[in-house]
Amino acid sequence: MPADRTTKVVTRLFGTAGSSSIEVAMKHGAYSRLATALGMTPAAIVDEVKKSNLRGRGGAGFPTGTKWSFIPKGADTVYLVCNADESEPGTCKDRELIFWDPHLLIEGMILSSYALGCKHAYIYIRGEMMREVAVLQAAVDEAYQKGFLGQEMRSAVGTFKMDLTVHRGAGAYICGEETSLLNSLEGRRGWPRLKPPFPAVKGLFGKPTIVNNVETLMNIPWIVEHGGAKFAELGVGKSGGTRMVCMSGHLNKPGVFEMPIGITFRQMIDEVCGGVPGGRKVKAVIPGGSSMPPLDIDELDVPIEFDALMSDPRIKPVMVRPGQVFELAPGRPLRTMAGSGGIVVMDDSTDIVAVTARIMRFYAHESCGQCTPCREGTGWLARVCTRLANGAGRLEDLELLSSISYGIAGNTICPLGEAAAWPMMGFLTKFRADFERAAATGEANHKAGRVPAAAHTHGGAH
Ligand SMILES: Cc1cc2nc3c(=O)[nH]c(=O)nc-3n(C[C@H](O)[C@H](O)[C@H](O)COP(=O)(O)O)c2cc1C
Ligand code: SF4
Numbered sequence: 001m002p003a004d005r006t007t008k009v010v011t012r013l014f015g016t017a018g019s020s021s022i023e024v025a026m027k028h029g030a031y032s033r034l035a036t037a038l039g040m041t042p043a044a045i046v047d048e049v050k051k052s053n054l055r056g057r058g059g060a061g062f063p064t065g066t067k068w069s070f071i072p073k074g075a076d077t078v079y080l081v082c083n084a085d086e087s088e089p090g091t092c093k094d095r096e097l098i099f100w101d102p103h104l105l106i107e108g109m110i111l112s113s114y115a116l117g118c119k120h121a122y123i124y125i126r127g128e129m130m131r132e133v134a135v136l137q138a139a140v141d142e143a144y145q146k147g148f149l150g151q152e153m154r155s156a157v158g159t160f161k162m163d164l165t166v167h168r169g170a171g172a173y174i175c176g177e178e179t180s181l182l183n184s185l186e187g188r189r190g191w192p193r194l195k196p197p198f199p200a201v202k203g204l205f206g207k208p209t210i211v212n213n214v215e216t217l218m219n220i221p222w223i224v225e226h227g228g229a230k231f232a233e234l235g236v237g238k239s240g241g242t243r244m245v246c247m248s249g250h251l252n253k254p255g256v257f258e259m260p261i262g263i264t265f266r267q268m269i270d271e272v273c274g275g276v277p278g279g280r281k282v283k284a285v286i287p288g289g290s291s292m293p294p295l296d297i298d299e300l301d302v303p304i305e306f307d308a309l310m311s312d313p314r315i316k317p318v319m320v321r322p323g324q325v326f327e328l329a330p331g332r333p334l335r336t337m338a339g340s341g342g343i344v345v346m347d348d349s350t351d352i353v354a355v356t357a358r359i360m361r362f363y364a365h366e367s368c369g370q371c372t373p374c375r376e377g378t379g380w381l382a383r384v385c386t387r388l389a390n391g392a393g394r395l396e397d398l399e400l401l402s403s404i405s406y407g408i409a410g411n412t413i414c415p416l417g418e419a420a421a422w423p424m425m426g427f428l429t430k431f432r433a434d435f436e437r438a439a440a441t442g443e444a445n446h447k448a449g450r451v452p453a454a455a456h457t458h459g460g461a462h
Pocket of ligand 1: 055056057058059060061062064083085086087088173174175176177178179211212213214219252414415416419426
């Protein structure tokens with residue numbers, strides 16, 4: 001049966017008093033799926049996850065069961081790492097999931113570890129999440145005391161025992177990228193690694209490793225309990241289950257919601273979040289964290305589902321510049337992506353050029369600096385966009401922004417370069433008139449000698 005707005009897979013305990021304690025969580029079924037899973041073979045669990053159409057909730061939407069099956073057969077040591085770095089602007093679901101139901105995450109990690117043959121799993125959590133770190137560590141300690149962690153349990157293939165370590169990051173956006181996260185976990189500088197090899201083949205300490213998002217792993221107990229096919233039925237097409245959506249910006253009732261994956265942006269804004277304050281119109285919507293190209297007001301009847309956002313023809317393709325479509329592969333235009341579920345709504349009073357400049361400054365600041373197109377390009381985008389927003393731009397800046405973005409995309413070690421280039425081209429495509437107006441203001445200011453020197457450089461990252 002498809003999910004409706006009351007279906008709760010990962011938020012069942014939201015609002016329940018004491019939900020993070022093991023006693024309360026167990027009263028609501030925590031750890032009850034262990035017996036079922038341990039009675040199955042690990043391969044049978046991987047099959048159920050494949051059937052479930054569960055797709056990664058960390059950003060890329062990659063099918064989880066397929067990723068799991070990349071672990072080489074017979075690997076002696078396998079690691080599972082939960083990505084709880086949650087740094088993408090607009091995204092604030094993992095911290096809520098951890099706060100309200102840490103035992104669902106721990107149970108999901110035990111079930112996943114058994115399926116993957118992992119004996120030591122890690123949770124890499126963003127260091128600033130003090131509240132969630134405390135809740136999570138207390139829950140892990142309780143799971144050890146109850147014997148769900150650190151003790152032998154009987155299984156269909158012998159016995160199973162695992163350890164779980166919570167590791168705090170120091171709070172860098174780039175450490176959410178999986179290979180950077182692994183370097184940071186190993187005690188190295190949080191710089192992304194070149195892929196291949198992918199972590200499933202050579203990851204943490206050089207061993208096969210699966211990195212999964214918090215929400216992804218919290219769906220596993222439901223899949224074990226109800227079966228992969230039922231989970232697939234909750235969703236739409238090739239996207240199983242429900243989706244956590246983080247609604248922020250110009251909304252009467254912003255918040256974090258678990259929703260059917262087929263709900264549209266318009267329904268989310270009008271029906272779930274009570275519309276835009278003051279009855280204003282929507283101007284732009286960031287569909288999945290600030291690294292995703294925006295939607296405009298005519299594109300809001302598309303569902304929040306992964307494939308729809310990539311291929312629905314109602315979403316206009318992103319253009320490098322007028323007349324040149326940006327293609328991910330020949331014949332495959334970039335529209336947008338569901339990303340991390342962070343939806344940011346902007347009303348028609350929003351200064352789009354200023355917003356874009358702010359986003360560019362974020363990526364320039366967070367670039368690890370390892371590769372030139374990203375290190376130099378994001379800073380350049382930030383400076384040019386900022387001078388446009390400050391009334392110090394030039395007409396030729398629009399073409400400059402296009403060519404810098406095009407030079408970054410596809411030419412970097414990790415996707416942070418695209419995280420800046422895609423929204424830059426997306427905002428330019430859909431709100432070109434705003435950029436042209438800003439450039440015309442800049443030209444007029446230059447002519448009248450009204451541009452202070454500082455306006456040219458303010459906001460540069462390096
Ligand atoms: C710059 C950057 C930042 C990222 N930050 C996060 C993050 O905070 N949390 C997350 O789960 N995934 C993040 N990702 C995606 C991870 O690299 C990885 O794809 C994900 O953790 C895999 O889990 P999933 O398959 O369950 O989605 C980021 C990726 C990039 C390129
Ligand atoms: S793309 Fe940017 S963040 Fe990623 S490795 Fe290169 S410089 Fe670092």
